[in-house]
Amino acid sequence: MPTQIPAPPTAAPTARRANRARRSLNAQSIVDLLRASGPQSQAAIARRTELSPAAVNKIVQALKDEGTVQIQWINGREALVELVPKHGTIVSVNVGPQAINGAIFAFGANRRIDLEITDPARIGGPDPVVTLVRELAAQAGVAVGDLAGVSVAIQAPIDRASGGIIAPWAAMRLPRWKDVPIATMLGEALGVQVAVDNDANLGALAEWTWGAGRRSDCFLYVACSVGIGGGLVVDGKLHRGGNGMAFEIGHVVLDANGPVCFCGSRGCLSTVASERSILLALQGSESPKNSLAEVIAAAQAGDPICARVLYEAGRQLGRALANMTKILAPSVIAVGGTLALAGDLVFGGIQTAIEENNVPAFSSSVQLRPAQLGRDATLLGGLSSVMGDLGQGLSDLPPWMLDAHRLDLPSVAVAL
Ligand SMILES: [Zn+2]
Structure with a gap:
């Protein structure tokens, strides 16, 4: 039996944005800069926020006193200001x-x-x-x-x-x-x-904060597993769109005559590169499988049928990413989820599609990378989101914050 939700407590939910409200706009802009760009020297902070060095020094001291930032010396010469987590x-x-x-x-x-x-x-x-x-x-x-x-x-x-x-x-x-x-x-x-x-x-927020998209100004993330989802981080902020539905890349239409998708459209990316579609493609072949993990294991052991299906899924994903790139001009694209664990088998297909669609002509500096946080990305993204709401941040992830069991990462050599 499910546990019943008890009656709501009498106390109203505590307002937890006190830090952000109390700080001056200038102090918050420094915290936001450190969240977005990692540790910085005071001179760099002054340059990037257009505050005077004296003002930066005073604000950094106040942030240090309240425990928001700390000063880290590099090689005994350069002092960098970095965020520290609150003891929350x-x-x-x-x-x-x-x-x-x-x-x-x-x-x-x-x-x-x-x-x-x-x-x-x-x-x-x-x-x-x-x-x-x-x-x-x-x-x-x-x-x-x-x-x-x-x-x-x-x-x-x-x-x-x-x-x-x-x-x-x-x-x-x-x-x-x-x-x-x-x-x-x-x-x-x-x-x-x-x-x-x-x-x-x-997941996109975590990969931008601590993973493959670190400090990129326009970051596009796609995760392919049972379903296909993605996120877009622009200038350090998740872009959710007017109603929250932004970047539903799984429902980008690739074939108007393709299979019907559960969203009611036809030929969505989800119908050609999700776990279900990959397993369906293998049904009736001489190598049917029950899970995407099985498909990947078989392909990596030399099964040409499974390898071909994964390559084709990568190629369809690459077509969707190529179209997105022409609209959004991301600086970094990261691919995660179970499908990415196939490594070069899938990334080869993505790269082929990116070349077929001549993406470099539109966005010569875009970098394609495997995601770095594995299945831990969503939980870490939630953490990053709450820290952002609290006006906190963390420049690097200490080992205790990672779930090692969830860091199963693809082996891939990406060249773009
Ligand atoms: Zn759809």
Whole structure:
């Protein structure tokens, strides 16, 4: 039986944006610069914010006193200003149709704890998310009300106006979330600030903050697994579009006469490069498989049928990325998800399509890279999002913040 959500606590959710509100605009612009560009010398900060060196020095000292930044000496000569995490505790949760997983990051103790719910009888709707957050807090020895923030990633697009899952996705993939104003409901149930976003958006934010897209000014991320999702980070901010549906690259149409997609269109990228479409392509061949991981393992062991299907999926993905590149002119494109684990088998197809579509003529400096954070990207993106809301940041990820089991990364030599 699912755990029931208890009555909302009497105390209203605590406003957690105090740091951002209290700081001057100039101080916040320095924090934002450090979040976007990593550690900087005071001279560089003055140049890039157009503040006077004296003003920068005064603000950096104040930020140091409040514990937001620290000074790091490089080779005993150059002093760099970098962000440090507050001694807060943040929970990040990822909700999908088959599993809910989450992690609690306790900065005071330099400790991360992960939990997962995969029992089908316990999954569905907000109740298990509330249970998971409470259990994570209990294991970390923190009261839920003392959490600095909670991020919830949903494997579906989120409508900005309603705060719920866009209707067709809820109906097809997560029916027990239909018409649920997610952040409000979870915030009231837990008594803390809850931020909700699409899982691929948060994956993009993590890869931009700490991974393949680090410090790029226009970063495009696509993750191909059971479904295909992506995110776009421009000038350090996720671009969500008017209703939150921006960059649904999985539903870019590649073949108007192709298979029908669950979104109601035909020939979407999701119908030719998702796990399901790859398995369908192998049905009736002499090498049918039950999962994308099996396909990749067989291809890497020399199965030419599986290798061909993966190459073709990469080529279709490359066509979609080529079209996106001509519109958005990204500086970096990162490809993640299970499909990327096929490494060169898939990236070869992507590169072929990029050359066929003559992308370098439109965007000569674009770099194609494998994503770096593996299956940990979404949870880390939630963490980055909450830290951003709190006006905090972290220039580098210390080892304790990573889940080593989720860092399964492709072996690939990308040349573009
Ligand atoms: Zn579609």
